Amino acid sequence: MSLGQQLAPHLPFLRRYGRALTGSQSEGDQYVRATLEAIVAAPGEFPRDVDPRLGLYRTFQAIWSSTHGDNRVEPAEPGTEHEAIARARLARIAPLSRQALLLTAMEGFTTEDTAYLIDETPAEVEKLVADALSEIDKQTRARVLIIEDEPIIAMDIESIVRDQGHEVTGVAVTRDEAVALAMEDRPGLVLADIQLADDSSGIDAVKDILAEFDVPVIFITAFPERLLTGERPEPTFLITKPFQRATVKAAISQALFFDESTVPA
Incomplete structure (x- = not known):
């Protein structure tokens, strides 16, 4: 040859x-x-x-x-x-x-x-x-809003976020609280559950936030089938509970790597 x-x-x-x-x-x-x-x-x-x-x-x-x-x-x-x-x-x-x-x-x-x-x-x-x-x-350092109503899971996610060097702007347990926190202190990344404390929806909370400004979102949920219907635009980043810490870390890194707002000027 x-x-x-x-x-x-x-x-x-x-x-x-x-x-x-x-x-x-x-x-x-x-x-x-x-x-x-x-x-x-x-x-x-x-x-x-x-x-x-x-x-x-x-x-x-x-x-x-x-x-x-x-x-x-x-x-x-x-x-x-x-x-x-x-x-x-x-x-x-x-x-x-x-x-x-x-x-x-x-x-x-x-x-x-x-x-x-x-x-x-x-x-x-x-x-x-x-x-x-x-x-x-x-x-890719970012300020992160966590939307999660289970205290133990929220603490675990917060630990993962901080271990990667990111800052947590707040932890919301309802739709209204999530939107209020996002408007008060705009995050660079949102980690959201679907089912929230007052039976409100993390999906709706994210929609409300995205109506005000663009931000990458990672859904972490026990109900992935609600977002994987193939009938509408679906999230790029979706993690199923129970999750591995490495999976969450990888998703955060990937979501922020391609986010224009974290590119240094």
């Missing part, structure tokens, strides 16, 4: 990486083209002692490092709102940390392979990834 045939299956993923790294489809694709041109011009210099995919990314990294100076992400091209928000967050992460995060989390390289690609030690790669995740956590 020729080198070109070996590399072909990996090119779409290299384009994905290039676009994420630069924040631009056109610039990312330019780096991929430059990588292929370098391989064609000097096939004997292509790393033959590693897996072809690893050699391909290694060649890309060498070109990127030698031509991109400070490695800053350029202004993003038009794309989906979520893509633009993600690019804005990645742009604020230090260059090597951004590369380490993308290579491990998105491209699936091991710590050792990533160390080879960016000329660092495995221990340094782990530190770089941790720094990148820490920066994302800082960017």
